Amino acid sequence: MEHRLKRLDRKTIYEGTVVDFCKDKVQLPDGVIQEWDFIHHKKGGGACVVPVLPDGKILMIRQYRPAIGEETIELPAGARDSENEDGIVTAKRELLEETGYTAEKWTFLSRIRTAVAWCDEFTDVYLAEDLVKKAEQDLDEAEEIKITEIELKDALRDIYSGKQQDAKTVAGLLAYAVKIIQ
Amino acid sequence: MEHRLKRLDRKTIYEGTVVDFCKDKVQLPDGVIQEWDFIHHKKGGGACVVPVLPDGKILMIRQYRPAIGEETIELPAGARDSENEDGIVTAKRELLEETGYTAEKWTFLSRIRTAVAWCDEFTDVYLAEDLVKKAEQDLDEAEEIKITEIELKDALRDIYSGKQQDAKTVAGLLAYAVKIIQ
Numbered sequence A, B: 001m002e003h004r005l006k007r008l009d010r011k012t013i014y015e016g017t018v019v020d021f022c023k024d025k026v027q028l029p030d031g032v033i034q035e036w037d038f039i040h041h042k043k044g045g046g047a048c049v050v051p052v053l054p055d056g057k058i059l060m061i062r063q064y065r066p067a068i069g070e071e072t073i074e075l076p077a078g079a080r081d082s083e084n085e086d087g088i089v090t091a092k093r094e095l096l097e098e099t100g101y102t103a104e105k106w107t108f109l110s111r112i113r114t115a116v117a118w119c120d121e122f123t124d125v126y127l128a129e130d131l132v133k134k135a136e137q138d139l140d141e142a143e144e145i146k147i148t149e150i151e152l153k154d155a156l157r158d159i160y161s162g163k164q165q166d167a168k169t170v171a172g173l174l175a176y177a178v179k180i181i182q
Helices: A087-099 A152-160 A167-181 B087-099 B152-160 B167-181
Strands: A006-015 A019-027 A033-041 A045-051 A058-065 A070-074 A077-079 A101-113 A122-133 A145-150 B006-015 B019-027 B033-041 B045-051 B058-065 B070-074 B077-079 B101-113 B122-133 B145-150
Touching: A006 A033, A006 B006, A045 A058, A045 A087, A045 A101, A045 A167, A058 A087, A058 A152, A058 A167, A070 A167, A077 A087, A087 A101, A087 A122, A087 A145, A101 A167, A101 B152, A101 B167, A122 A167, A145 A152, A152 A167, A152 B101, A152 B167, A167 B101, A167 B152, A167 B167, B006 B033, B045 B058, B045 B087, B045 B101, B045 B167, B058 B087, B058 B152, B058 B167, B070 B167, B077 B087, B087 B101, B087 B122, B087 B145, B101 B167, B122 B167, B145 B152, B152 B167
Parallel strands: A045 A122, B045 B122
Antiparallel strands: A006 A019, A019 A033, A045 A077, A058 A070, A058 A145, A101 A122, B006 B019, B019 B033, B045 B077, B058 B070, B058 B145, B101 B122
16 A cells, blocks of 8 residues: 655654653655654563463463552563564563463464554464473562463453453453364 | 552653653562653543444454554554543544444443553454444544455454454454354
């Protein structure tokens, strides 16, 4: 598709720890020039895992999220260690660190971009099967998380009721559900 | 769950047009105090629609996204007009403006939070059925979009191949798919 909407320039306005605030100079189809907000994720993104236990339950983590002031139940996930780290490497590390499990079988489910209108962050979502308990959790000092096991049907109910709101968790659980229901 | 991880303070560092850059003062479980990035969405968020045509195809929009420098195919969606606007109001307006369609039947599918670790934006996702063509597109000067109709099976294939990456679109299509497959 030809497009007259163009990004002419990008400037970093404020450098953060996890994300940077940038201003894009954008030319609209009618020629008008505007400044649009853009958030650059310093690691590009991360990975998320749908870990399925032998009995079919999903391994999830419960934690408090200061950003939104709420406790959440999320799929294991985390940011890349470096900007070029492959998603599967991030996924394996985060699963082991957050739950103590490794998996024999890994399947790519989807890549999700956080907010295509104003951000470049993405998350690679993987299905992890044939789980093996290898170790205890290995958490850094900012993490205070509890492992929990949830039936897929309960997790789906929480999505449709609006209780489960974490985008990567919603996408991951649904991607797994469609795969096994089909 | 009791948590020792606490947010002690939040300061706006840079005010943008769509989002603000904030710094949270966070106390870690071990007592150490850190500053964490936080992105506040000025409208809180928006809504997204899965519009299903009588023949089962999904109505989607193709557009160029300057933020990521790519053309995307997304579900119709947009931000709230005001901070207290109900999601269904946003959803109905965006469907009409972006596609010219209204719908007789609306069903809440899910609410997704963009990035719970560092952002407060959310998107309410609705299923729209019994579509009626009411008008032509009514786009603002920044929008240059084309309507496209996609079979659900093709949309799902694009999710699992990693081609369809827009988080709200991935979540919305999968939420619809699970609903009709079950």
